[in-house]
Amino acid sequence: MSFLPISINVENKKLLIVGGGKVALQKIKNILPFTTNITVVAPEINGEINKTDKITIITDFYNKKYMEGMFLVYACSDSPEVNKQVLKDAESSGILCNRTDQSEKSHFHSPGITETEEMLVTINSKRKEVKKMVKLKDEVHTHLKEREELLSQKEKQKGKVYLVGFGPGNPDLITRRGEKLLFQADVIFYDDLLDAQALDRYSAEKIYVGKRRGNHSKEQREINKILFKAAQENKMVVRLKGGDPLIFGRGSEEKFYLEQNGIEVEIVPGISSAVAAAAHGNIPLTHRGISSSVAFGTAHGKNSYQILESDTSVYFMGAKNIRQIAQKYLDNGYPSDFPVALIHNASLDNQKVMKTTINKIIKNDFKIESPVISVFGNTVNYQEILKEKERETK
Ligand SMILES: C[S@@+](CC[C@H](N)C(=O)[O-])C[C@H]1O[C@@H](n2cnc3c(N)ncnc32)[C@H](O)[C@@H]1O
Numbered sequence: 001m002s003f004l005p006i007s008i009n010v011e012n013k014k015l016l017i018v019g020g021g022k023v024a025l026q027k028i029k030n031i032l033p034f035t036t037n038i039t040v041v042a043p044e045i046n047g048e049i050n051k052t053d054k055i056t057i058i059t060d061f062y063n064k065k066y067m068e069g070m071f072l073v074y075a076c077s078d079s080p081e082v083n084k085q086v087l088k089d090a091e092s093s094g095i096l097c098n099r100t101d102q103s104e105k106s107h108f109h110s111p112g113i114t115e116t117e118e119m120l121v122t123i124n125s126k127r128k129e130v131k132k133m134v135k136l137k138d139e140v141h142t143h144l145k146e147r148e149e150l151l152s153q154k155e156k157q158k159g160k161v162y163l164v165g166f167g168p169g170n171p172d173l174i175t176r177r178g179e180k181l182l183f184q185a186d187v188i189f190y191d192d193l194l195d196a197q198a199l200d201r202y203s204a205e206k207i208y209v210g211k212r213r214g215n216h217s218k219e220q221r222e223i224n225k226i227l228f229k230a231a232q233e234n235k236m237v238v239r240l241k242g243g244d245p246l247i248f249g250r251g252s253e254e255k256f257y258l259e260q261n262g263i264e265v266e267i268v269p270g271i272s273s274a275v276a277a278a279a280h281g282n283i284p285l286t287h288r289g290i291s292s293s294v295a296f297g298t299a300h301g302k303n304s305y306q307i308l309e310s311d312t313s314v315y316f317m318g319a320k321n322i323r324q325i326a327q328k329y330l331d332n333g334y335p336s337d338f339p340v341a342l343i344h345n346a347s348l349d350n351q352k353v354m355k356t357t358i359n360k361i362i363k364n365d366f367k368i369e370s371p372v373i374s375v376f377g378n379t380v381n382y383q384e385i386l387k388e389k390e391r392e393t394k
Helices: 022-031 047-051 080-093 130-157 176-184 220-232 251-260 273-280 322-331 358-364 378-393
Strands: 015-018 038-042 056-059 072-075 096-099 112-115 120-123 160-167 187-190 205-208 237-242 264-268 294-298 312-316 339-344 352-357 372-376
Touching: 015 022, 015 080, 022 038, 022 047, 072 080, 080 096, 112 130, 120 130, 130 176, 160 176, 160 220, 160 251, 176 237, 176 264, 187 220, 220 237, 220 251, 251 264, 273 312, 273 372, 322 358, 322 372, 339 378, 352 358, 372 378
Parallel strands: 015 038, 015 072, 038 056, 072 096, 160 237, 160 264, 187 205, 187 237, 294 312
Antiparallel strands: 112 120, 312 372, 339 352, 339 372
């Protein structure tokens, strides 16, 4: 049987409750916020129901005559026989009935309800899983309260710019604070390193300020000015940045410019793609006995990359220059089988992890698509090293 979820206006409509026990009491409690036009009929009435003024109480056995003029009926009696009769009478009178002891036979159910000042949410369980429904109801309630609280804070944050790290691209990897701010923002400025669809759930205006998609690069100066203008218009501005705003993200440039021009700025850190690539590619950046230092560098721009002075070196923006970097390692005396890992689209469904050596990179001259994180160092092969150590100690 399938039930169509609807909400019914019961103002000025009469509702009948057949039964005077605990079940009836619970029903009355649920119905009272919506209408007081309730009649209860039962030979014995629970003390608490009796105390409820506003409702009509008839101390009598159920009789079909009590159904007259009713809009909805709840069969809540302890006796299945009585409930069965109530449902039958309701059916023949064209009145909708909820039979609480056999809800699948009812004409309607009462959903779980949770409400805040702004919202009323109803939850229906498809399989009568009451415990799950109650748990979900509580979770929804907490979520709604948090959201309303956030929205009420919004006024205080007007005219401010938040530089928020989005993480490596998977929307699950943004921080809680970043997510909260996205919900509150008036305007979100984003660029290439995230899928714009991930922003659909936020009501803010979304403005692309990226550098690909055939658009000419938005100059950093231009972006600074756009952010400044939005803040000056008294908007709550979120500037989303891939990874962490302060790692090759130009976050500090934007912060400096805005603050120089009197705009308040907060930086919300994000998971850098370097850290995400290591985690998702199963490559520790440090490992006791193998690597005790790690450095981040850029491989962008002709000859801008350099050999980093650390056990593990992580290069950003290396898609184009990976061969030249590998060559530089070889020229600087690193062994030809020095390990390299290339992680493309870390954390996303189409992530690719390639483990190779500097020699293979130079010889094969292979191409890798951007975005890629390149890790140079022995931890790329840490599992093999550990296995070898184990063999030696046996
Ligand atoms: C302009 S930098 C931004 C770095 C960012 N602030 C961070 O902390 O990850 C862009 C570079 O980050 C790297 N990157 C960003 N997201 C990535 C991902 N999901 N997988 C691999 N590399 C990524 C690539 O090297 C890309 O060229």
